[in-house]
Amino acid sequence: MNRPLWRQPEFWTTVAAVVVLSAGHYAAPTHDPFWHDLFRRLYYLPIILAGFRYGLGGGLATSALVSLLFLPHVLMTRAMLPRQASEAVFEIPLYLVVGVVTGILSDRQRKANESLRRAERLKTLGEMAAGMAHEVKNPLAAIRSSAQILAGHVTGKDAEFAGIVVSEVDRLNQVVNEFLDYARPAPLRREPVRLSAVLDSCLKLLAPVIREKGVKVRTVYPEAEAAVSADPAQLRQMFLNLILNAVQATEGQCGIEVSVAQAGRETRARVKDNGPGIPADKLKTVLEPFYTTKPGGTGLGLPIAQRIVAEHGGRLLLESRPGEGTSATVILPGG
């Protein structure tokens, strides 16, 4: 699908079919309705082919081209075969309808196939995760405890190196855990939750990082906040990722704003920063697993957040203006 049009055989087949059919149609004896009817109907073939191959755009473009080529022919034969010519005019809207319907159906099918492929990819990730939990986490635990024992027996630079081993093992463990969270999500344990309470607990957990970066945090919560039915542990994991991203983006300049708002039957929690922002062409990419621009990042923070919010029947809205900042809004039903 990424090849240019002129290098795709289906494109040339469609063009050739339209040209050959039009040539045949114009060359057919004017007084013989058999050939005219035949060519008129055969025009449906390239229209359907283009609709299937190129979706709505292809179906519409080919049916419009066929209509344009067909119209002069109708006008030319009007004098000789007035009845057939007036009948033939009705073929034009039919060409357009067939092109549009085939295109829409094929676009829809393509989208369904894409989400199926995504679901299969996730299933494979889940299976890989099961193997990884066993193959990676157990040796990591052994390395960590050995390094800790060694650290107790050595001093100076050697103790420092043993400490590095322990902290790097912890980092690896965190990567594996994040991967497991993404690939094999735990079932939801719903209970009434106030989003501001979850956000406050995340800010408390992240207080050392926030202080270290010198980032100012402003919270804006409604006076009377209704509870939503959600899994507090999973929400915490989601907001930790979003707040951490905001803190990492602000790098000590300005600050971040964490807010909750009730909007009709929905509750919205927003984490807003005034960091460098995300370029418009990357707004979708950042939600793909493993996309990261950070040296130690796994690129799983946003995909995990998106999965958690989707499991709660909500949606994650990511808005950003490069140079001005980013806001991540979690929209949950209820409240």
Ligand SMILES: Nc1ncnc2c1ncn2[C@@H]1O[C@H](COP(=O)(O)OP(=O)(O)OP(=O)(O)O)[C@@H](O)[C@H]1O
């Ligand atoms: N608030 C933000 N401001 C600017 N860029 C952001 C923001 N949040 C996310 N991004 C961009 O999206 C990328 C993916 O984010 P994500 O949270 O999925 O992974 P990560 O932060 O790189 O790694 P991890 O969260 O696993 O430590 C980031 O590397 C960064 O480029």
Ligand SMILES: [Mg+2]
């Ligand atoms: Mg992150």
